[in-house]
Amino acid sequence: MSPERVTFGGRLLPAALIAPQLLIVGLFFYWPAVQAVWQSFQMQDAFGLSTEFVWFENYRALFTDPGYYQALATTLVFAAAVAGLSLGFALLLAAMADREIRGAGLYRTLLIWPYAVAPAVAGVLFGFLFQPGLGLIARGLNQIGIPWNPLLDGNHAMILVVMAAAWKQVSYNFLFFLAGLQAIPGSVIEAAAIDGARPFRRFWTIVFPLLSPTTFFLMVVNVVYAFCETFGVIDVLTHGGPGRATQTLVYKVYQDGRIGADLGGSAAQSVVLMAIVIGLTAIQFRYVEKRVAY
16 A cells, blocks of 8 residues: 655645745855855955955965964864764763663653753853862862863863763764664564674674664764854853864854954855865765665
8 A cells, every 4th residue: 555645736835834944044044154155255344344355365364374274173173072972972871771770761861951951051061060279070180180270271171172062962962872772673682682692792783783874863963063063162161272272163263253353254264164064074975874774
């Protein structure tokens, strides 16, 4: 029996149904993107009173700036650390929450809650915990002989923003991993157990390959998140410091545009950032997706 197809009597109803979504996407994504591309070819004074069309001058200045390449390297390290940490912990938590234990529903609910926390709020929480003088965790680290000070040490600052950004994303990844684990037929795992496969081998050779579509999707989402959606965490915790140690590309766009009043250069950076994210996503679909078993 073939599935029923939904048909419409005319074109007006389907157009009306998708119009709100198209309007939102066009208004809040495509229109700002077009404005950024156009503004990247212009140069404005600090007061925004005069505008001059300078063609590729903003891009030339951008690609000859050593600070931009430093921010790019910082962003790559930051994105890899955030994606790896959040995916690893989320998978571990999902595997533990998938067990038939007492109170499993409560544990799952508690693990989902952090996703409702805004990035800036997550930054404030970690700032309180790891503040060198008053933070509970920072004081514990100092007592065991670890001189923790993200205000002066760039490596400590990077560790702090990575932990805060990854913690914010763990709940999102946990939801998808848990759904993927619950969709795996129990008979497959039971058959492997009967054949004598130990739990770790069952997970690595059976469960994880069956989770590859979910893992690939979350990998793409987490890379985009680390590149574009971690501004709030960095702004609250480190402001890109100390010494630009945590200045990522998205934060450099803000610093040069909002603080430095270089609107044309900031727009050029946002266009390049968008191109980098699209390129990385395309590379993942081109090479990583080959290893995905649907």
